[in-house]
Amino acid sequence: MDVAVVYETHYGQTHEVATAIAEGARQAGADAAVLALTEVTPELAERAGLLVVGAPTHVLGMSRPWTRGKAHPQEVGTQGEVPDGVREWLATLPAVEGQWRAAAFDTRLPSTLAGGASHGIVRGLRHHGFTLVADPEGFVVEEAEGPLREGKTERARAWGAELARALAAPHS
Numbered sequence: 532m533d534v535a536v537v538y539e540t541h542y543g544q545t546h547e548v549a550t551a552i553a554e555g556a557r558q559a560g561a562d563a564a565v566l567a568l569t570e571v572t573p574e575l576a577e578r579a580g581l582l583v584v585g586a587p588t589h590v591l592g593m594s595r596p597w598t599r600g601k602a603h604p605q606e607v608g609t610q611g612e613v614p615d616g617v618r619e620w621l622a623t624l625p626a627v628e629g630q631w632r633a634a635a636f637d638t639r640l641p642s643t644l645a646g647g648a649s650h651g652i653v654r655g656l657r658h659h660g661f662t663l664v665a666d667p668e669g670f671v672v673e674e675a676e677g678p679l680r681e682g683k684t685e686r687a688r689a690w691g692a693e694l695a696r697a698l699a700a701p702h703s
């Protein structure tokens with residue numbers, strides 16, 4: 532697999548962006564897969580030519596158990612369980628010493644004070660030794676539960692194609 536687009540989502544918006552990124556990567560000739568956090572093993576993450584990691588912004592950054600609980604109050608009430616988010620998943624990655632490439636994105640509200648989960652994702656990926664091939668991207672949602680702002684799906688496709696082309700370029 533050339534490109535693995537890994538996502539956390541609670542209302543489906545980040546999944547939608549991840550799907551569009553993979554479509555764009557495929558249009559540019561890459562073999563791309565979209566994977567939920569629970570589907571990605573550290574071994575698979577390490578094998579992907581490019582790991583693209585995305586998550587919703589919660590309280591200016593990556594989600595935490597209590598913010599995920601806010602997004603799933605009915606589940607917390609019944610089972611007391613909140614699925615892991617990208618913050619916990621990043622901690623499971625192996626150290627890869629620079630030879631593996633990655634990029635990060637997030638979804639966020641349309642506010643200058645929105646923050647962005649992608650900054651924390653970038654820090655986590657760098658911490659594990661990944662080389663970032665692009666600046667992080669934020670995709671705006673109109674409301675917490677969506678929809679994506681008009682034009683963002685197209686932007687995600689174009690970004691996916693840019694990433695695939697960066698992957699095809701020689702290692703720098």
Ligand SMILES: Cc1cc2nc3c(=O)[nH]c(=O)nc-3n(C[C@H](O)[C@H](O)[C@H](O)COP(=O)(O)O)c2cc1C
Nearest residue numbers: 540541542543544545587590591638639640645675
């Ligand atoms: C508890 C909680 C906190 C949030 N905090 C922020 C925030 O600080 N900044 C922001 O831009 N969006 C914030 N949001 C909105 C999310 O970014 C939005 O729900 C997300 O982009 C939707 O993506 P998803 O459908 O993949 O979960 C928050 C949402 C929740 C549930």
